Amino acid sequence: MSAPIRVLVCDDQVLIRTGLATIVDAQPDLEVVGECADGATAVDLAGRLRPDVVVMDVRMPVLDGIEATRRLAGAGVEHPVRVLVVTTFNLDEYVYEALRAGASGFLLKDAPPERLLHGIRTVASGAALLDPDVTRRLVGEYAERIRPxxxxxxxxxxxxxxxxxxxxxxxxxxxxxxxxxxxxxxxxxxxxxxxxxxxxxxxxxxxxxxxxxxxxxxx
CATH class of the missing domain: 1.10.10.10 (Winged helix-like DNA-binding domain superfamily/Winged helix DNA-binding domain)
Known part of the structure; x- marks a missing residue:
């Protein structure tokens, strides 16, 4: 039996973070190795806990998810960690920057639990994950900024x-x-x-x- 996928959950909202961790930890092939409320702590914990996947919010105090993603998975990082951004798209106009920073994919926070679990497994396998609903709206909402x-x-x-x-x-x-x-x-x-x-x-x-x-x- 293979070792479970190690997951670090980072979100500054306690209820959301706890909910995500509970959903993930209930799976026999997934294991939550840590939780945190800001990007700086995520970078620190990832260095010590060596998760396979970091489930990352974008808007957080101290260090936002974009910069944290860049430090974990960006170009030139010696031991990159795969990052799955989970965001509220209507409130978050930084999804594109998060992807440029090195995220392996993203989901909406209102996605059903099975999509979150599938996303973690997909990213952990080395593949990338794109939420079709968000992908189709990127150009429509941010066309000029996305296409300089x-x-x-x-x-x-x-x-x-x-x-x-x-x-x-x-x-x-x-x-x-x-x-x-x-x-x-x-x-x-x-x-x-x-x-x-x-x-x-x-x-x-x-x-x-x-x-x-x-x-x-x-x-």
Whole structure:
């Protein structure tokens, strides 16, 4: 039997933090190794407790979740920790910055418990997680800020088919949904996604979505 996934929960609201920890700790394959109320403590605890995943709020005192994520998972971090941002999107306009800081994914706080648990397991496995509802609203609500520059598709290293896959990925579609939309197999979709990440020098699907929005490759 494999060791449980070690989870650190960081949220400054006690009821939310306790609720998240209770949901996670009730699973036989998950273990809450620590809780905290601010980003600075999260960084400190992550260094000592070595969690597999940090469930991170964004708006917190002392050190916000964006900077904490950057210190835990950003470029150049020697031993990066996977961060799953759980946020209230309507109140939080910093989701995009959190993803740029290195978060492996995000969920809405009103997501059902099973989606949270799936998200933790997904991120722990090395994959990225994007909440489709939030992904589809990123461009609509923050289009100008998210896309400071445009890249001519002709100048992109991606093929037209790869750009098509990136477009659907950026809209929050799963591999299965992309496969159905393009009438190809899920394995083929996985191959396309791997090629996109390799060509663009990106770590995961989250970074691919950020790249697509930032460079205006999707509308």
């Amino acid at each position: 520059s445009r890249t001519d598709p002709a100048d992109s290293p991606l093929t037209p088919r790869e750009l098509e896959v990136l477009h659907l990925l950026a809209e929050g579609l799963s591999n299965g949904e992309i496969a159905a939309a393009l009438f190809i197999s899920q394995e083929t979709v996985k191959t396309f996604v791997s090629r996109i990440l390799a060509k663009l020098g990106l770590r995961d699907r989250v970074q691919a979505v950020v790249y697509a929005y930032r460079h205006g490759l999707v509308s």
